[in-house]
Amino acid sequence: MVDRQNKEAILGLLREDLEALEDTVKGKQRAGVLTDLELAIKTMQDDIENIERSIEDQSQAHSTTSAVLSDQNMLMSLARQERIANEDHQLAVALNNGQRPPRPLSGNTEPQPVPDENIDPVSIILEDLLTRISVRDEVGNAEGSSRVVSSYQSTTRRVRCVSCLESHDAVLSMDRCGHEYCLDCTRQMFLGSIRDEELYPPRCCGNVIPPAVAMRVLSYSELREFSQRALEWTAKDRVYCADPTCSTFIPVFAINNDHGTCPECHQQTHLLCRSLAHPEMDCPLDETLPLVLDIAEAEGWKRCPHCRTMVELLRGCNHMTCRCGREFCYACTATWKTCECDLWHEGRLLDEAQQIVEEEVPQNAGHAVRQRALDGAIQNLRQHEDDGCEHHRHSQWAWRNRGSLQCDVCFHYLPEYIFMCRNCRMRVCWDCRRNRLR
Structure with missing residues (x-):
């Protein structure tokens, strides 16, 4: 539980961050007209004021809560007796009906104390922003084909964590797939998404983990880093500081006209040439990029149309999914299913089919058997995109x-x-x- 002094300190830091962000966008639109970012800032500032008032109310109510919790042992004993009586009743009914006795729910363990459900103010303030950042692409991608996000459940049930395979208190339960995670593994999923774009947004079996979970398992500094990465990972045509000793991501709100101001070193980057600002001078020539593009063309590499990352297809069909999540055709780089390119490059198709034959057909099989297997594998591979993979x-x-x-x-x-x-x-x-x- 975060004490009152720490809560007020956190709110003060958040207020300063919002004021600094507000200063960067002032005067960039018509008077009296609020941008979406300014409206979001104002909403979050109102939330801070409401939370400050609620902290005072919460302090007054704390003494009442303590009085209730002092009777917890008695209430737990009564609850345990009721649970045992209910299980005895279920056992008697099952035996009377000749059924297999149900598995006991309580076992020999005593009920755990009631967890403290006070919500950290960071959660309240940032949840809406992080939710929109993290889930935006999942919800709007591929003509509404996104999956439902699982709910977050706070509980003290002992479960076998699906990641570390050890018995821990369950911190995260995924509704759709039924997988459950302990505190450390849940935290590592969010920290992994900070280091590796391919792991963002954190998900299990295709279901995005609600950003509110981050508020519970990350420290304040980790939460700030996660929100900064969320802005970077979801940005289109990303801009980074042109100073090679810095290379910090420049968020959209720090871009004005053709220049972006680095939030770390405060130098300006010219968007058109991706070099440091050069007032009244021609853009310097980038001598390395043409060389890289020449190598890419010779090797058959492509650039993701969304994040511009260089991508290489080693095996499989032309349906490419970049680490940023964008699906496109590897042959022409158009958004997937918007072009008329062939699904397969014939060379890669034959290589894949031959690998299938090597794995599935015995080595001593005759030539005719192997040829039929090869033809069947080619046919199946040609139509696998129509069948679809789940x-x-x-x-x-x-x-x-x-x-x-x-x-x-x-x-x-x-x-x-x-x-x-x-x-x-x-x-x-x-x-x-x-x-x-x-």
Whole structure:
């Protein structure tokens, strides 16, 4: 629980951040007209004032709450007796009906104390902003094909964490897939999304974890870093400080006309040439970019149309998903399903089909058998995009312990087994299947 003094300190820091942000956008539009950012700032400032008033009310109510909690042992004893009586009744009914006795819910453990449900003021203020940042692309992507976000549940149930496989108090329960996480593994998912864009937004089996969870498991400094990364990971055509010793991401609200001001070193970057500001001078020539683009063209690499990252297709069809989440055609870089390019490059199609034959057909099989298997594999691969893959459905995956055991997402080699999609034959490890696939 955050004490009153710390709460007031946090609110003061947030107020200063909002005032600094407000100063950067003043005077950039018609008088009397608020931009979306200014409106959001004003709303959050109003929230801070409301929270300050509620802190005073909460302090007055604390003595009453303490009195109630002092009777907790007696209430827990009564609750335990009621639970045992209810289980005895269920056991008697099952035995009377000749059914298998239900599994006891209480076991031999005593009820846990009631957890403190006071909400950190950081959660209240930033939840709306982070929710819009984190879920925006998931909700609006691919013609409404986004998945429902799971709810966050605060509980003290002992469960087997799906990530570390150890018994801990459950901190996160995902409604759609049923997976449950402990505190440390939940925190590591959010910290991972700060370091690795491919893990953002944090998700389990394709379901985005609500940003409100971050308020519960991250420290204040980690929460600020997470919100900054959220702005970066969701930005289109990202701009970074041109000073090579800095390279800090420049958010949209720090861009004015053709220049962006770095929030770290405060130098200006010229957006048109991506170099440091050069008033009344021609843009300097970038001698390295043309060389990189020439190499990319020779190697067949492409640039993501959203984040401009260089992408290489090693195997599979032309349906490419960038680490930023954008789906596009690898042949022409158009948004996926908006072009008429072939699904497969013939060379990669043949390589994939031959690998299937090597794994599925015995080595001593005759030429005719292997040729029929090759033709069948080619036909199946050509139509797999029409069939569609539901990579977050359990039955979509097959357990394999032969053939390639390298994960197609993180490229790690697995020592014993790997999961393979029955449709597109993608091979992934358990961590990537659960937390990386979109």
